[in-house]
Amino acid sequence: MSMYLLYESSSGYGLFEAHGLDEIGQNTEAVRSSVSDLSRFGRVVQLTAFHPSESALDALNQINAVSEGYMSDELRSFLELNLPKVKEGKKPKFSLGVSEPKIGSCIFEATKIPCQSNEFVHELLRGVRQHFDRFIKDLKPGDLEKAQLGLAHSYSRAKVKFNVNRVDNMVIQAIFLLDTLDKDINSFAMRVREWYSWHFPELVKIVNDNYLYARVSKMIEDKSKLSEEHIPMLTEVLGDEDKAREVVEAGKASMGQDLSPLDLINVQTFAQRVMDLADYRKKLYDYLVAKMSDIAPNLAALIGDMVGARLISHAGSLTNLAKCPSSTLQILGAEKALFRALKTRGNTPKYGLIFHSSFMGRASAKNKGRIARYLANKCSIASRIDCFADSSTTAFGEKLREQVEERLEFYDKGVAPRKNVDVMKEVMENLEKKDEGEVKAVEGSEKKKKKEKRKAEEKDEEVEEEEEKSKKKKKKSKVVEEEVTTDNGNSKKKKKKKTKSQDVE
Structure with missing residues (x-):
């Protein structure tokens, strides 16, 4: 039973025939030892046919089809043209070795060509890959490497472009960084409190907020320099004049020990770093809210930006979250x-x-x-709408949130909530009305533009007609003036002739 090998290269498809497999005995160790030697490997494997790629785009399409386990029309025609024909009702006397089992099963379903993919076939294909440039005589040195590099770049670009997780990854990284910043800011702010409390211990009881404490400690610096002049500045930071006066009075009667200028500089520097981290944390939160409104607007409208981002992060992507049933989504984060x-x-x-x-x-x-079971049900619906909908809108998330509110009232007061079917129909009708309104508005704006264009064209035509009329009038006046001048000249000439005849007499 003969064996053929299908090799997918960056330059095209290659079909090889393996001879003398009985002598090798289909031993992978024997094949592995003979692969490195071309003289031995060339006796076993020989090139049967080669189908080059027409362009770089064609090579990318072919390699995408192979990676997805799909047989393209070019590959099918290439195999049917160069392999022996498989007769119906008879067992074929050959097999085709392929690198991927998926493409092998697809070839068998379409053409009934028996395919196999095992370690023995992989070793033979490894030898083909190693000596492929020597099998193809028309290839110049360096051509295969250039084709491989170009195909690798285009293939990786296409995979990154069509990666469904590429946008979700921004949300995942942002929520992880937010959690890390919260821990770091909390620990750093406690360190500022402990450090500055040696100098001004009474400030801890007056200012409870970590961020405000860092700002106040940065502003005060040395407590001995506190005076009534600092009250307006402290009022801007704390937002309360009474607290500002309390800080000034506490500074005057403080029991803390004095710090050297170098220690104060280090405390102020560290407090500034804490303030910078807190400011960056606010910007990062705004960035996360903006990303969630673009990626999962309905989920964010239903359950909030932070919880929605945590669900996406824990599931791995919005697609994975959409695939989760509501029972799984309900206990996400409680696996232990x-x-x-x-x-x-x-x-x-x-x-x-x-x-x-x-x-x-x-x-x-x-x-x-x-309520957790009901909320998980609505979250799964919202995530599926966000993942698979063509246009992004918060209408579904807002209505789902109203349903959860109604369910809470039902549990507390017994008020019957609306059915999900009715709510979804209402949302779809509202969206259709909005679309129709937008279409009408666009049509109205187009009609207005057309009317304005017509008016402008009519005005231009009127102006042109007036200009032509004025030109014609000018031409007529010129012609009349020329006729008048010619008549005057003729009369003068006649008068001169009469005077000459009188002189002769």
């Missing part, structure tokens, strides 16, 4: 508790990351599990 409960046969957790939603805090203790 879940497996511990399954191991000990205890009660499984009712909620994970969605516990940080404001709805969970508003629900009573006995209804937390029920």
Whole structure:
């Protein structure tokens, strides 16, 4: 039974025939030892046919089809032209070795050509890859390397371009960085408090906020220099004049020890760093909110930007979150508790990351599990709309949020909520009306533009007609003037002739 090998290169498809496989005995070790020697490997494997790629774009399309396990029309025609024909009802006397099992199964389904992919075939293809430039005689030295480099660049660009996680990754990195900044700012602010408290211990009780404490310590510097002149500046920072006066009075009667100028410089520098980190944290939060409004507007409108970003981050991407059922989404973030409960046969957790939603805090203790299940259901719907919808809108997320509000009222007061089908129909009708209004507005603006163009054209025509009329009038006046001048000249000539005849007489 003969074997053919299909090799997909950057230059095109190559079909090789393997001879003398019985002598090798299909031993991978024997093949591995003979691959490096071209004289031995060339006796076993020989080139049958080669189909070059027409262009770089064609090579990219072919390699994409192979990587996705899809047989292109070019590959099918190439195999049917160069391989023996498979007769119906008879077992073929050859097989085709391929590198990927997916493409092999696709070839077998389409052409009934038996394919195999194992270690023995992989070793043979490794030898083909190593000596491919010597099998193809028309290739110049360096051509294969250039083709491989160009195809690798275009293939990687296409993969990055069509990567569904490329935008979600920004949200994932931002939420991770936000959590890290929160921990760092908290620990650094505590360090500033401890450090500056040696100099001004009374300030800790007056200013509770970490960021304000860093700003006040940076402004005060040496407590002994505090005076009534500092009250307006402290009032701007603290927002309360009474607190500012309290800080000044506490500074005058403080029991803290004095610090050297060098120690004060270090404290002020570190406080400035904490302030810079806090300012950057605010900017990063604004960036995350903007990204969530672009990536998952409905999920953000339903459950909030931070919780929605944490769900996307924990799932890995918005697509993965959309694929999760609501029961899985409900306990995302509580995997340890879940497996511990399954191991000990205890009660499984009712909620994970969605516990940080404001709805969970508003629900009573006995209804937390029920509202968590309902909220997870709505979050899965919102994530699927965000992932697979053509246009981004917050209309669905706002209506889903209203449904959760109604469910909370139902648990507390017994008011019957609306059905999800009715709510979704209402959203779709509103969106259709908006689209129709936009279309009408566009059509109205186009009609206005057309009318304005017509008016402008009419005005231009009128101006041109007036100009032509004025030109014609000018021409007529010129002609009349010329006729008048010619008549005057003729009369003068006649008078001169009469005077000459009288002189002769």
